[in-house]
Amino acid sequence: MPMYQVKPTSGSDIKIDLPTCMYKLPNIHAQGGSYNEHALQNGEVDPALQALEARQDEILRRLYELKAAVDGLAKTVTTPDADLDATTLSQGSTASVFTGTTDLDSLLGKDLGALRDIVINANPTRPPLSLLVLHGLLCQKYRVLSSVHVHSSVSSVPPQLLSCLGPRHADSYARHHFQLGFTLIWKDVPHVQMKFSTQKMCPIEGEASVARFLFRLLAAEPRDAAAATQVDGWIDTAVFQMAEGSAKERAAVLRALNSALGRGSWLVGQELSLADIVCASSVLQTGSASSAPPNVQRWLKCCENLGYFSCISPLLP
Amino acid sequence: MTKEEVKGANEAEQQAQSKKALKKQQKEAEKAAKKAEKQAKLAAEQQSTEEDDFAKDRYGVSPMVQSQQKLDRVLVRIQELTPKKADQLIWVRARIHTSRAKGKQCFLVLRQQQFNVQALVAVGDCASKQMVKFAANITKESIVDVEAMVRTVDQKIESCSQQDVELHVERIFVISQAEPRLPLQLEDAVRPEGEGDEQDGRATVNQDTKLDNRVIDLRTTTSQAIFRLQSGVCQLFRDTLTNKGFVEIQTPKIISAASEGGANVFTVSYFKTSAYLAQSPQLYKQMCICADFDKVFCVGPVFRAEDSNTHRHLTEFVGLDIEMAFNYHYHEVIDSITDTMVQIFKGLRDRFQTEIQTVNKQFPSEPFKFLEPTLRLEYKEGVAMLRAAGVEMGDEDDLSTPNEKLLGRLVKEKYDTDFYVLDKYPLSVRPFYTMPDPNNPKYSNSYDMFMRGEEILSGAQRIHDAQLLTERAQHHNIDLEKIKSYIDSFRYGAPPHAGGGIGLERVTMLYLGLHNVRQTSMFPRDPKRLTP
Numbered sequence: 020m021p022m023y024q025v026k027p028t029s030g031s032d033i034k035i036d037l038p039t040c041m042y043k044l045p046n047i048h049a050q051g052g053s054y055n056e057h058a059l060q061n062g063e064v065d066p067a068l069q070a071l072e073a074r075q076d077e078i079l080r081r082l083y084e085l086k087a088a089v090d091g092l093a094k095t096v097t098t099p100d101a102d103l104d105a106t107t108l109s110q111g112s113t114a115s116v117f118t119g120t121t122d123l124d125s126l127l128g129k130d131l132g133a134l135r136d137i138v139i140n141a142n143p144t145r146p147p148l149s150l151l152v153l154h155g156l157l158c159q160k161y162r163v164l165s166s167v168h169v170h171s172s173v174s175s176v177p178p179q180l181l182s183c184l185g186p187r188h189a190d191s192y193a194r195h196h197f198q199l200g201f202t203l204i205w206k207d208v209p210h211v212q213m214k215f216s217t218q219k220m221c222p223i224e225g226e227a228s229v230a231r232f233l234f235r236l237l238a239a240e241p242r243d244a245a246a247a248t249q250v251d252g253w254i255d256t257a258v259f260q261m262a263e264g265s266a267k268e269r270a271a272v273l274r275a276l277n278s279a280l281g282r283g284s285w286l287v288g289q290e291l292s293l294a295d296i297v298c299a300s301s302v303l304q305t306g307s308a309s310s311a312p313p314n315v316q317r318w319l320k321c322c323e324n325l326g327y328f329s330c331i332s333p334l335l336p
Numbered sequence: 337m338t339k340e341e342v343k344g345a346n347e348a349e350q351q352a353q354s355k356k357a358l359k360k361q362q363k364e365a366e367k368a369a370k371k372a373e374k375q376a377k378l379a380a381e382q383q384s385t386e387e388d389d390f391a392k393d394r395y396g397v398s399p400m401v402q403s404q405q406k407l408d409r410v411l412v413r414i415q416e417l418t419p420k421k422a423d424q425l426i427w428v429r430a431r432i433h434t435s436r437a438k439g440k441q442c443f444l445v446l447r448q449q450q451f452n453v454q455a456l457v458a459v460g461d462c463a464s465k466q467m468v469k470f471a472a473n474i475t476k477e478s479i480v481d482v483e484a485m486v487r488t489v490d491q492k493i494e495s496c497s498q499q500d501v502e503l504h505v506e507r508i509f510v511i512s513q514a515e516p517r518l519p520l521q522l523e524d525a526v527r528p529e530g531e532g533d534e535q536d537g538r539a540t541v542n543q544d545t546k547l548d549n550r551v552i553d554l555r556t557t558t559s560q561a562i563f564r565l566q567s568g569v570c571q572l573f574r575d576t577l578t579n580k581g582f583v584e585i586q587t588p589k590i591i592s593a594a595s596e597g598g599a600n601v602f603t604v605s606y607f608k609t610s611a612y613l614a615q616s617p618q619l620y621k622q623m624c625i626c627a628d629f630d631k632v633f634c635v636g637p638v639f640r641a642e643d644s645n646t647h648r649h650l651t652e653f654v655g656l657d658i659e660m661a662f663n664y665h666y667h668e669v670i671d672s673i674t675d676t677m678v679q680i681f682k683g684l685r686d687r688f689q690t691e692i693q694t695v696n697k698q699f700p701s702e703p704f705k706f707l708e709p710t711l712r713l714e715y716k717e718g719v720a721m722l723r724a725a726g727v728e729m730g731d732e733d734d735l736s737t738p739n740e741k742l743l744g745r746l747v748k749e750k751y752d753t754d755f756y757v758l759d760k761y762p763l764s765v766r767p768f769y770t771m772p773d774p775n776n777p778k779y780s781n782s783y784d785m786f787m788r789g790e791e792i793l794s795g796a797q798r799i800h801d802a803q804l805l806t807e808r809a810q811h812h813n814i815d816l817e818k819i820k821s822y823i824d825s826f827r828y829g830a831p832p833h834a835g836g837g838i839g840l841e842r843v844t845m846l847y848l849g850l851h852n853v854r855q856t857s858m859f860p861r862d863p864k865r866l867t868p
Contacts, residue, residue, distance in 0.1 A: 099638050135722035138750055168707035170752065171685060192667050204707060206752070218724055219751045 037271035075236045123161070123198055126236055127215070134164065136200030139229060142213040143176045143205040145262075147226045148331045149300035150211070153233040154201055157331050160237060164188060170206035179333045180205060180277055197237075227258040227297065234293040241288065249287045253294035260299040269307060275311035276302070284321065295322060303328070303335055350652045391464035395471065395511045396459060398481070411481075414448040417498045428482050428503070429511065431555075433522070437472030444471065445496060446503070447480065450557040450694060452496045455503040462506045472504070477514035477522075477552070483507040486778035519549040526556045529697050535866070544856065550859060550868055558698045562856055563692035564737045566844045568691075570635060572683040573656050576676045582631040587620035589613060589637060591820060602641045602651075603647070613639035616837060621659035622798060623825050625833045631660045638837075643863045648790065648842060652861040656843075658795075659835030661723075662799060666771070666781050666797035667712075669834040670757060673793070677755060677785070677838075683704050684847060692848065701849025704754050704788075711756040712861075715779070718758050721746050732762035733777060744789020754846075759783045761796075768812040769805060770823075771797040771834075781834070787846035795836020802826045 037043075096203075108224050129136050141147050157163050164186035184203060190196050213223040213232060223229050231254070234240065239246045256275070260268040276298060279286055286294040299322045302308055308319055322328055412426045430446035430453075437443075441458035457463050457471040474480065484503035492499040504642050517622040520723060525541045546553040553559055574584065590604065590611050602613040617634050624632045639653035658676070662668040684692070690702070719731060722743055735743065761779040763772050773779040782796030799805045805823050809816060816823070844856040859868055 112449060133717035133724075134714075136750075140752070167707075168711065168751075171681065171704070171706045171708075174686075192665055194712075195716065202711075202751070204751070214750050216724070217746065 034163045046289075087285075087289055092284055093119075095132055119174065123236070126238075134194050134197055134200045136164075136202055137233075138202045138214045140170070140204045140206045140214075142211075143173055143180055146180060146183065146331075147229070147303075148209045148304050148334065148335050149226060149230050149297045150233060150335075151331050152296050152327050153183060153230060153237075153299060154203075155327055156237055157199065157201065157233065158185075161198045162196065163199045163201050164191060164194060164204070165201045166191070167204065168204045170204050172207035173205050176205045183330065183334060185330065192274050225258065226262070227254045230254065230293060230297055239292075241292065246287050246292075250292050250294040253286050254297045257294075257298040257301040261298070261305060269305060273302070273307060273315060277314045277319075279316045280314035284318070286318075291322070291325065291327075296327070299328065300331065303331065306335070341861060347548050349511065361686055364792075383466045389464050389466045391462060391467045394462060394507045395467045395509065397513065401511060413499060414451040414453050417453050417486060417503075419488050422445065422488045422501065424485065424486050425506070426486060428484065429479065430482070432474050432476055432478050434476065435472055437468065440465070440468060440645070442458075442468050442472040444474075444505070446480070450560045450690075451498065451500065453498040453503060453761065454493050455482060455505050457505045457508065461588055465833035467508070471508055474508075474510055474531075475514045475516045477518060477555075478510055479512040481507075481509045481511055486783065487497065499684070499810060518552065520545055520552055520564055522552070522556050524755060525553055526558050526698050527702070535689065543852065547854060547860065547865065548721065548868070554858070557694050561694035562848065562850075563858060565688050565691045565695070566849065566856060568652075568684055568688050569680055570656075571838060572680040573633075573676065574635070576679040577631075577633045577658070580631065580672060580676070583624075583629050583632045584633045584783065585621070585629070585632045587614070587617035587634055587636065587645075589639070591619075600641045602639050614653065617657050618659075618835075619825075620820055621657055621835060622830075622833065625659055625661050626800075626828070626830045628827055628831075630831075631658075633658045635840075637837075648718050648845070650839075650841060650853055650860055650862055652842035653842070653857065655837045656840055657835065659833060661833045663830040666832075666834040669795075669797070669836075670712065670759070670783055673795070674712075674757060674785070677712060678706060678708045680843075681755065681847070682708075690851055694810075695848050695850070698849055699848070703846050704849070705748075705752055706755040707753045711747070711751050711753055712759055713756060714760045715758055715762065718743050732761075732764050734765040740786065740791060741789040744786055748789075754788045755786065757783050757785050766796060768808045769796075769798050770808075771799050783836075785836070787843065788849065790842070790846055792842050793836045793838045795834060797832065797834040799831055800826055800830040806832055 081305075123135065139147070139150060141150075153164065154163070158165070165188065167184055169179050169181070184201065188197075194200070210224050211226045211229055213229040213253070214220075215232075223232055231251075241250060256272055261272045264272070276286070285291055286298060295318070297318055302311060302315065302319065308316075311319065355526055370554075372815060409427050411429050412421070414428060414430055417428075419425075427514050428446060428448075430448045433445040433447035435442060435444045440629060441456060444455040445452050446455050446458065459465050459466050459468055481501065482505055482506075484505045486501050487504055488500060489502050491504065519827065520541045521539070524539045525546060527538065527540050529540065534654050543554075554563070563712050578584070590606065591614050592611060603610050604613060605611075616638055617636065619840050621632055633656075634657050636657075637652055639652050640649070641651065642649055658669075658673055660672060685704075716731070718735070719729060722729060722739055725742065725746060727739060727742065729739065743758075746753075748754060759782075760773060760779045761782045761784065762778055763770065764778075766782045771781040773781055780796065782794075784795075785793040799808060802823050805826060806816065809819060809823070841853045841856045841860075844854050845851075848856070856860070
């Protein structure tokens with residue numbers, strides 16, 4: 020035995036006066052062997068076997084996790100770079116990404132006969148790219164009547180901003196055919212502003228808040244509070260430090276993104292989340308994509324391959 | 337009393353009187369002498385001063401201009417008086433806006449349309465005391481010719497449109513004199529509402545006084561700006577539609593039958609029979625479409641015999657009417673009309689900013705906001721929005737005026753636009769010639785356009801099929817004989833078409849955020865006013 024031995028500190032023959040108020044148990048050390056045999060006889064599993072089984076389960080669980088991670092990766096890796104049409108593929112993958120079922124009545128209140136029209140006021144000098152990405156996702160889930168207007172406070176708007184919600188819907192003459200309206204107004208406003216019901220709701224200010232509202236309509240919110248908090252954290256980082264921050268802050272955000280993306284292919288969890296959409300949009304908007312660190316570059320590539328971002332590519336600097 | 341007694345009494349009286357009279361006469365004589373003395377003194381003074389008046393060729397009342405001569409003298413416009421013209425001797429023709437004499441100098445404000453400049457006549461090398469006095473006595477609103485030196489000023493003249501220069505007058509001649517008593521003061525007429533309270537003693541001019549003396553009221557900066565802007569609306573309407581390939585047409589105003597049913601028409605005697613004044617050029621516009629003009633518009637007077645004394649009704653107004661054949665869907669026409677309106681609004685915003693500011697000084701209002709392309713809502717949605725705001729109304733009820741205003745506010749709150757289209761009105765609230773909706777017989781292919789919550793245009797796809805038109809007319813219990821010529825015009829093949837008409841005065845009023853359509857009609861006609 021490689022271990023040292025210790026002398027017993029007390030003699031084994033010490034008599035102890037046991038109190039009589041307690042009940043007695045047989046010494047398990049003295050009768051160890053016989054006890055085990057007794058347990059086996061009762062049809063119970065050997066603890067060694069139990070341990071083995073537990074280890075096996077653990078390995079299987081880790082294998083499943085790995086499989087999920089690989090599946091997630093496969094989605095991005097198997098998307099073609101040039102040959103295949105990214106949009107057709109993305110529709111297939113959306114179905115798997117945002118599968119939550121939603122009822123607009125429960126999300127937005129009962130339909131009174133009017134089109135549920137979401138009005139977004141945005142400044143043409145800073146197009147809210149993440150909202151355009153979300154618009155694309157909403158269009159895949161609902162029948163959305165999209166329209167772009169220019170407010171009289173803005174004198175001219177570049178043509179790519181007028182067509183940023185895609186071509187006009189063929190049925191746009193009949194508003195009641197649609198489940199949801201998405202009205203983008205280019206206007207001279209300091210912050211992105213969203214109005215939905217002017218009576219029941221105050222206007223929502225800020226790209227991040229509007230993005231959260233729209234994402235909720237997709238019912239793809241993480242159920243788990245910790246993940247939801249992480250997503251919120253990334254959104255605020257993207258909006259306040261990336262889009263509105265100084266060069267120094269931006270560099271810091273890029274470093275943070277890089278390290279987070281070193282741990283997984285997406286910012287939060289195993290799938291694309293609102294955090295990825297908002298962060299990627301703000302990285303693309305600030306024009307720091309080309310100078311971004313490698314993990315960020317890879318992640319941006321994945322985002323682009325999913326096809327959700329194709330609608331904003333004409334608007335990038 | 338006998339006759340003699342009377343005589344005696346009279347004599348006594350006369351004697352007493354004559355004594356008094358003598359005294360009186362004496363006094364009067366003294367007075368007259370004093371007066372004469374004074375006058376002589378004055379005359380002498382005047383003579384002496386007249387002799388002294390070295391500047392008497394530099395002022396006076398010019399003989400009436402009967403085109404006696406054609407001078408080559410260049411007259412400078414007041415708006416061109418900028419520091420660039422400093423230290424130049426120039427001639428200006430303008431009205432005396434105000435004058436204020438102060439000892440040896442007299443300040444005049446010279447006005448030309450909405451521009452004005454300060455002028456100074458001061459005793460000096462080229463102006464005598466008499467000249468200053470003459471200048472001070474020229475009545476307001478008189479037209480004068482002034483030769484003056486342009487001088488820059490140290491302190492901006494806040495009360496004038498030309499703030500950086502003033503004129504030092506060297507010669508001044510009256511071309512046309514105004515009567516000393518003006519029926520209204522221009523400053524009072526442009527005073528913002530509410531400022532001329534009785535407490536501070538400053539007057540405002542009420543609407544009727546202004547309209548009775550329209551020629552003076554129109555000289556105010558506000559009126560000048562309003563009607564310049566109105567001319568802009570007309571110009572932009574014509575330009576935009578001409579660019580879109582529309583043809584301007586002229587339609588008759590004396591017609592034999594009432595075009596829209598029969599109510600609200602003026603009857604005029606027409607030789608041995610009677611005729612009507614056109615309520616709208618609709619029938620003629622539609623006939624032009626049937627005659628293959630494809631897209632037409634017209635600008636002309638429209639008459640409505642409505643006895644309503646509201647802020648927005650006139651009995652005669654200028655209608656801007658559009659009618660257009662379309663290919664597949666009447667929204668092609670809505671798009672054309674709304675785009676025309678947006679071009680007008682943009683043109684006004686970009687080219688008439690000074691006029692808008694001027695009007696705003698007297699009648700403050702928020703700038704007119706609009707969207708491009710124009711927002712289009714459906715009637716059902718409008719009703720739903722109103723219901724959400726607590727209004728109780730049926731699906732097929734027409735919008736009442738307060739509901740129209742409320743809906744305008746709701747739309748403005750959500751979309752921040754003062755101009756929008758409400759589409760798909762219930763069939764029951766529209767005229768018989770409105771095309772029913774293909775999917776829902778309760779609704780129709782008709783639309784209204786609103787500015788600041790007030791309706792400015794009402795239009796629709798018209799029925800272009802004689803058969804259907806007859807059915808609809810019968811459904812409305814309209815005498816088919818009366819509209820025979822209208823129905824007949826569709827018997828020889830008619831393209832699908834739609835259109836609408838707007839009132840120029842109403843558009844101007846609502847664009848500027850004014851509160852009375854009489855302000856935007858140069859010589860308004862309403863149930864109570866036929867003059868001037």
